[in-house]
Amino acid sequence: VTSTVLHLAMAGGREFDAIRELLAIWGDVAVGIGDDAAVLVPPTDASLVVSTDACIEHVHFRSDWLTPYEIGGRAATAALSDLAAMGARAQSVLVSLTVPQDWRARLGEVARGIGDVVRMAGGRIVGGNISRSQTFGITLTAIGAAVQPVSRRGAQPGDMVFVTGVLGGPGAALDAFTRGHTPADWLRTRFASPVPRLAEGEWLAARGVTAMIDISDGLHADVAHLARASDVEVVLDATRIPCGLSLTPAEALASGEEYELLGTAPAGVASALGEAFAREFALPLTWIGAVEARTGAAPVRITGIAAERDARVEIAGGHDHFTG
C-alpha cells in the first residue's frame, strides 16, 4: 500500500491555512496531498485491513489531563492498535479533525502527536478532513496489510491465553486524575503515551496465534469479547496477570486503553512462543489462562482472586460511550 496521490477534503480559506500548517508539521509522514481521494497501490501478497476509531473530547479524553500532543498520539495509537490486533502492518492513515475555535491554536500540537505515532509505526498520512465543530474530535482510519490476519474468533478449547506488557497503569492513572490527584510518572506515561504493538502483533500472527484482540476496554471486558466471538469460555488465573508495581489484579482486569495485545495459542507452542517474544521485543508475554469448551456459563471465569467482585464493580463503571 504505497501512496502515490492523496487528499485532504477541504473547502475555503482558513481551512486551507490549517491544512498547510498540518502538512508542514507532518513533513514526509504525509504524502502528495491534493486530490479528492488518495490512490494506493494494493498489497499483492496480503489482505487489506481497515479500521476507524474516534477520540472525542469529554468522552475519550479531557484536555486538563493530557497535552494536545498526547491527545493526538493516543488517538493514533488507538486506531493503529486495531491493526496490531489483526496482525497487520500499518500502511496508511486518514485523519479527520473536528475543531472548535478554542482548539485552533492547539491543532498543530495534536497533529504532531498523530504524526509521530504514525511515523514510528511505519505508516503514512494519506488524506483527511478538517471541519469546524462545537466538539473537538479526532477520527482516524487506519489501513494496513496482513499476510495472516488474526480475528478474535479463532480461540479453541485447549489453547492458552496470553497478554503482552504490564497492565493496570492507564486505569490507575485515570483513577488518580478522577480523584484530583497527580498520578505517578509511570502511570501517567502508560495513560498518556501508549504504544501500538504493531511489530508484536505481526510477529505473533506469523507464529500460530489463533485469536487476538487489543485491550482497549479492559482485560476482563476484552477477554469476554474474544471468548464470545470464539464461542468458548476462558478461565483466567488472576495470580498470573502481569500487574504494574503496587497494582492489584482487580485493577489490571478493569484498566482500559492499555493497547496491549491479548490472544490465544495452542498449549504446545506457548512456552517457546513466550520466551522468543520476550527476547525479540524486550516486553513480557505472560500466559494468564486457558480456553475451555463453552458450557453456557459466563464467557470468563477468574480464579485466584479474593476480590473478584471489586474487579466486576470497576468494570461495570468502565467504558460505555453511550452511558451518560
Add this chain to the structure above:
Amino acid sequence: VTSTVLHLAMAGGREFDAIRELLAIWGDVAVGIGDDAAVLVPPTDASLVVSTDACIEHVHFRSDWLTPYEIGGRAATAALSDLAAMGARAQSVLVSLTVPQDWRARLGEVARGIGDVVRMAGGRIVGGNISRSQTFGITLTAIGAAVQPVSRRGAQPGDMVFVTGVLGGPGAALDAFTRGHTPADWLRTRFASPVPRLAEGEWLAARGVTAMIDISDGLHADVAHLARASDVEVVLDATRIPCGLSLTPAEALASGEEYELLGTAPAGVASALGEAFAREFALPLTWIGAVEARTGAAPVRITGIAAERDARVEIAGGHDHFTG
C-alpha cells in the same frame, strides 16, 4: 475489495445496542461485523482509492432543513462522490458516528439514509465506530477501486472543460432556507438527496478524461482547484453553464454540494464523448470552457456573464468550514 470480516469498534452496553440496531437496519449492506478491523481482499487489477469526509451538525447541515434520513444519505453521497471524482468504483465504507443524547432516537433513520446510498452505489459497510459527543457528526471513509484513477492535476492546455448535470439547485435551496422560505420541490430534492456520480465517473475515466473533481465547493471554486492543481488557466463561458430552471449562471457558479462531476478532456474527443455520455446516463454533459496555458493571471476567467461580480461575492460567502 470483497469484505470477508469486519468490525465496529465499540465499548459498553448501550453502544452495543445501538450497533445491533444499525446492523438490523443495514441488513446485507453491512457484512461480518465483529473484529478489531475489517479484512478486505485487495483489488488485483486496480488501484485502491480512499477518502474520508465529515458532516457535522450546524456546520454541514441543519436538522430543521433536512430529515435524519436525508442527513445520512447526503453524508454518504459526499464521501462516495470523492471516489466518483477519481473514476473509482465504490467498494467499502466505514461509518463513524458521534451522537449526542437527543440524536439517539434519530440514529436509525440516519443509518437508513447512509445504507440506502451505499447500497445504490454498490458498496458495503465494513466497519465503524459509535461514540457519544456533544455534537452530532458523521465521518465516512470510502474505499474504492480504480482501473484508471483520474486526478485533478492532469488538465492540459487545449483541453475542453465539461460538467455533468444541471447546476444551481442546492445553492438556491440553501438560499431559500436561509431566508426562511420553502424551496421549490426540485431545488429541495437537489439539496436534500444528491446522488454520487459513480458510474458516470468510472465511465469517463475509461474514456480519456484528463482531470476530474466533484463539485462540492461550487463550480467556480472547484474549477479553480482543478486549474491550480493542473497549473493551467481555465476560461469558462458562463452562457454555456447548464443552469436549473430560472437560475442564473452566477447562482450556478456559486452553488456547492452539487456532487456533479467537473473535468477536462482533449478537444478532439469532446463532442463524441458528450453525446455518448448523455445516451448512456440520460444526464447532460455540457462543455463549458477551455483550458489554456498558465499566464499568472487568475486560475479561472469567466466570459459571457454581466454580473460576474455577483458570482464572486456569493462565492466569497460560500464554503469555508473554518470561518464563522
